[in-house]
Amino acid sequence: MKKRKRTKKYSNKKILIISGIIISIIIIFLVIYFLIIDKDNIHPVFSYKTKITIEAGDKVPTVNDYLYKDIEDGKVIVWDDLDIKDGKVYKVGTYYGKFNYDGEERKVTLIVKDTTAPIIEGVNNIEVLAFEEKPNLLEGIIVTDNSLEEIEAVVDGSYDLEKAGEYVLNYVAKDSSSNETKKEFKLIVKENKDVTISKSSKGYTIKNYHGITYIDNIIVVNKTYGLPNNFAPNNLVTINGYIRVVDYVRDAFNNLKSDASDLGLNIYASSGYRSYSDQNYIYNNYVKMDGQSNADTYSARAGYSEHQTGLAIDLNTVDSSFERTSESNWLKDNCYKYGFIIRYPKGKDDITGYVYEPWHIRYVGKDLATKLYNNGDWLTIEEYYGIDSKYK
């Protein structure tokens, strides 16, 4: 009996001590939690948000947005380095501010994000004629973004302006937060009946554009490839009062003439640009004098003369006596340096369709002229590109 009673008494005391310890731990935990661990977020007296996230272009939050209740008027947040336009924020970033409340300075954070993709306007299908001017696909395209960034659209996809077809392309606009918008459009390249494309025997592309033949952007005129009757270069200038050539040909010729003159050589232009009707008159006179088959070996039919391009010049006496002059000798080894070629070289009659004309130079630019000079063994345009020169 005595023993059991003592045991019961001891047990009650033990329960009391354990309960006391548990209550103390709870109190200590609550004190630590409220005062230390989450002091910033859950104030013992009142609570407020420390951080707000908004979208670029939204209104900047007010003190009341940070306080849980609408309890303050007229208080403003002092921001460090926040660009506000008409009460709105556009620039993505993390910003810090502060305001006083309840006798204390409250620090707040504002995060501005951009999760909205740009807007592309002005998108339409575009129609062009094959081989004509390169269209500006970005003309009329307007890109706007909630971040107010200046964004330029780019065109995604491939197309060929020399091949008729419908090309499905996209305008793509991306803002600095990597939000992207794509807008599809069609580039419709229409067939162009005024342009034909063929290949030379050496694989060069021969482009006939409105009756004018080009290989590598070089105009080709010979007995196979003529010019339209009304063709005339639009940048003709005079060399010496009445002889006309294209402006850059005059400049090249003046350099050639001046360098030759320094060596005591007298090179002068005797004929330059000739219209279709000028050529018609000249050729018909030769035919009357010499018969057509003879005339065809040294004079071009109207519409087939290189002189109609404004790129060719006949020099000095324009006859076979020129071949024996120092001027002719110098010319055939130096004209390429100025971008000119001896267009109808010696012994190439069957290829060019014309007898040797040491006086007739043609401007093709220094690159091609150097290749055709071929270290003194002049190549013809016909040989180089692999084309014919024969009347049909």
Ligand SMILES: [Zn+2]
């Ligand atoms: Zn000529």
